Amino acid sequence: ETGVTQSPTHLIKTRGQQVTLRCSSQSGHNTVSWYQQALGQGPQFIFQYYREEENGRGNFPPRFSGLQFPNYSSELNVNALELDDSALYLCASSLRSGTTDTQYFGPGTRLTVL
């Protein structure tokens, strides 16, 4: 196990609602990245947080937003949910060391939008 935890495990929402997903980083890590994994696909990068600031963003609309807290835990917020937001959301933590750091993933949150 990596020491990265995510909550909740599963979540069911309806279209138009808002959702907050949570991630607790591995001890000693200062960077959190979020990914969306649609069924049958590889994970897609949403954004990364380092020292409580967004530090890079993938091709996702502004209704996907996040936070990183002083203890390096993180939240992913999605507003105005759409059916296509149904996916496994993965959080990864790492200790930033340039380009060579390794990201360690949590078990994910399965979001279903009806």
Place this chain on the structure above:
Amino acid sequence: AQSVAQPEDQVNVAEGNPLTVKCTYSVSGNPYLFWYVQYPNRGLQFLLKYITGDNLVKGSYGFEAEFNKSQTSFHLKKPSALVSDSALYFCAVRGGGGGGSQGNLIFGKGTKLSVKP
């Protein structure tokens, strides 16, 4: 733009036989390459990475990967497959990132490995 390709959706191997899961990459600059494994309803587990140095990288659970610059490949290998190796395998490359980030990973679509007894 950085990208990886996994040309095989599925690889079938008999237990005890060697296995190879293929990955090719396209990058500008130095490639930083990773392999992860995903078991059903689980997150991704890190197996190994190539940053620089020896072309043969050894990782967890007896896996290794061979970096080949001329063929732009980073194939995952194991000398003797186990039934418990059956899972989904992802190759990834470090992206350039947006907003100055060096941190994102770009994943392939994954290869399902099936090891039969």
